[in-house]
Amino acid sequence: MSHRHCSTSCIYRRRRSLAGCRSSPLSSTMRSVPERRHIVSLALAGLLSAAPMPALPESMEPGDLESLQREIDTTRERQLELEEQAAAARADAEALRRRLIDTAARVQSFEADVSDSETRLAGLQGAEAVLNAQLEQRRGEMADLLAALSRLDRHPPPALAARPDDALASLRSALLLGAVVPELQADARELRDRLEQLAALRQSILDERVTLEESQTSLEAERRELQALLDRQLERQTRLTREAESEQARADGLSRQATDLSDLISRLEAGAANRLPAARPDPAMPPAAQPKPAGPPPGTKEAETRDYAMLRPPAAAPAMPSSRRFSDAKGLIRPPAAGVIFRTYGSKNPGGGTTKGITISTRPDAQIVAPFDGRIAYAGPFRQYGQLLIISVGEGYHILLAGMNRIDCVVGQSVLAGEPVGMMGAAPAGRGTTSDRNTSEHADMAGAGPALYIEFRKEGNPVDPRPWLLMSDEKVRG
Incomplete structure (x- = not known):
């Protein structure tokens, strides 16, 4: 009875305290055991609201509090440890991407050096x-010249004072030699110059071969390092295989339904719009102006002249605009590979149609990098294009690369400008690449290196890639 009275009194005093009335100090010490348990439970619930914990039992003995506190501390320590590991993993992944980009740039630089050395050696x-x-x-x-010089050395012209009776013959010989000797000397100098030139050429050839061997050795070393980095990245990406496989399956399904590239890109964009919120356009951003043609109109004599531009990766990465918008990067985008443009945008192909991109001749096993930051929208075979890579770079733009022997990225993967995405083959892998009309893009490059087909599209429509690409001033006429 006294216990019930005490409980009732405590509850009454608690209600008065909650209502704003002052209770005596004794009231805080007279709370019942259930009340204290309830207060402890409320306090623990507040402490554990930030971290997932097992549900507390409805009743807890006072002796369990210390054990629970130790469990809370252990969980928090583990949470901090996991956060540190996650931050370290993110930093490691970012460092790996930077190393991939730097190594791929060195590989392309050595590829260009080897090509330049081979060109000089051939010359x-x-x-x-x-x-x-x-x-x-x-x-x-x-x-005859050497014989005449030898005879002249052995039998010099006679002196006029030696034999007066033979003065007329000596005079005739002197006049003849006076006319012949300068010509013989000129011929001798020309012969000497040519022989010296030949010796210098042979020494230059030997030196260039040494340079070529050194460049090839450096190239192979950089390729091995790049492959090791790619293997490491692949190991890290295996944790995301389920999502990648799902994206790849979706892309494969769309590619089977698509009739051409425009249809494929439309389907890919429609699928992405269903999964991601649409980006709001910047009202301060004016519409992109139509790029002016970089060359004469197709079909003219000027367009038919083979004036091939060299594509060589810059020694240093170009300064990109702070906005990182694709439309703001005209003339600043690094080419995906070093090579020579042999078929330009809008030129006629052997099938009678016009090309919708550009085709460059690369060296065998050339490294291919992403020209701009973006997301891999498609990676794999597509109709007559062979191995096709589509990179979504924002604002409705897509970059298409075809003709590679190997693709080193997966659908859904984010890539940075300069990050390796594939490699050309040893043989001309791009010979079979065709346009949407099934007309060959590469049939006139027999005997050349592998061919990489590059296409830029805006809202599914082809645009000339050349205004965007950072090209060398060097030209090769054929």
């Missing part, structure tokens, strides 16, 4: 062959 060998042919044609003249 030196050609000059040597021409000089050898010229010397071979004049072999008879050189033999």
